[in-house]
Amino acid sequence: EGDQDGLVGIATRARPKKPSMFRVLMLNDDYTPMEFVVMVLKRFFHMDLEQATRVMLHVHQRGVGVCGVFPYEIAETKVNQVMDFAKQNQHPLRCTLEKA
């Protein structure tokens, strides 16, 4: 079924794909101060103090936690922003992506 006659069925019509979503994960370490992690979650993931504290404590206790779920490009940008900010402040905090 081509498009020569402008006849393209609903099933095959070109349409924008919904972007695949990616989880941004925060990883625990032994050195990054808890307050710094809370600041990161507030600054880059727009969490309030209560939510940021909850996520930070979850990561501290379980080793990993979800900061948010975003389209790839946004998730990648957030990971880079967090890693740059941690490096600037000489903390070993790590953040990564996984497909949702």
Ligand code: TYC
């Ligand atoms: N485990 C760190 C400490 O005891 C706190 C921490 C929490 C570090 C979450 C990283 O993603 C993290 N200071």
